[in-house]
Amino acid sequence: xxxxxxxxxxxxxETGRQVTLMCHQTWSHSxxxxxxxxxxxxxxxIYYSAAADITDKGEVPDGYVVSRSKTENFPLTLExxxxxxxxxxxxxxxxxxxxxPGYTFGSGTRLTVV
Amino acid sequence: AQSVTQPDIHITVSEGASLxxxxxxxxxxxxxxxxxxxxxxxxxxxxxKYFSGDTLVQGIKGFEAEFKRSQSSFNLRKPSVHWSDxxxxxxxxxxxxxxxxxxVFGKGTKLTVNP
Numbered sequence: 001x002x003x004x005x006x007x008x009x010x011x012x013x014e015t016g017r018q019v020t021l022m023c024h025q026t027w028s029h030s031x032x033x034x035x036x037x038x039x040x041x042x043x044x045x046i047y048y049s050a051a052a053d054i055t056d057k058g059e060v061p062d063g064y065v066v067s068r069s070k071t072e073n074f075p076l077t078l079e080x081x082x083x084x085x086x087x088x089x090x091x092x093x094x095x096x097x098x099x100x101p102g103y104t105f106g107s108g109t110r111l112t113v114v
Numbered sequence: 115a116q117s118v119t120q121p122d123i124h125i126t127v128s129e130g131a132s133l134x135x136x137x138x139x140x141x142x143x144x145x146x147x148x149x150x151x152x153x154x155x156x157x158x159x160x161x162x163k164y165f166s167g168d169t170l171v172q173g174i175k176g177f178e179a180e181f182k183r184s185q186s187s188f189n190l191r192k193p194s195v196h197w198s199d200x201x202x203x204x205x206x207x208x209x210x211x212x213x214x215x216x217x218v219f220g221k222g223t224k225l226t227v228n229p
Contacts, residue, residue, distance in 0.1 A: 033216070033217065035219075040221065041221060042120075042204060042219045042220055042221035042222045043158075043204065043219040044219075045217075048216060058216065090157065090158065092217070102146065102160070102163050102208065102217075103148070103160075103206075103208070103217050105157050105158045106157065107156075107157045108157050
């Protein structure tokens, strides 16, 4: 089915471990985004990508790494997880704005770092 | 760079009452404006969006929003709230093409609906 899917939905990891959150979209949208959602902060942009092999930092990039070797995938890696990275992570892609929804979000990944 | 302020962290209304959620933005030109709703444990659902044209925008679930350039506002309204509207609401601003393409969110307004 067409859409944007995130995996896993839930993840528990230990401090210091590397963890990768996956995001896959089927529309071939150029722009993709990673946000984290925390109580009292709303959604904050971590990284975004304008196209394959083009990525840029958002508001809170420290401790995260992204790659985009294919247009449809935009994985987010926490190189050495910390408790402060416990959050809900949302991936989004940007559709044509006129006549469309604009930005479409995945269902989110709830990450707990213990 | 664009920014969004939602002044009200939490609003409580009675079922059947009218609702207005405030959103103020900062951007040098006319931005793209969005309202999203998030039910507990769920993802983000688009309620409505403004790109250009008519400043009064109709959305899903009986919501509407009005873009007021002079006030840099994009307030969300509903004439009669239903218990199922209890959720968190996010206003977001995006830059038109040629801008940064990033979507910046406000911190959200949590809506509680009393029976």
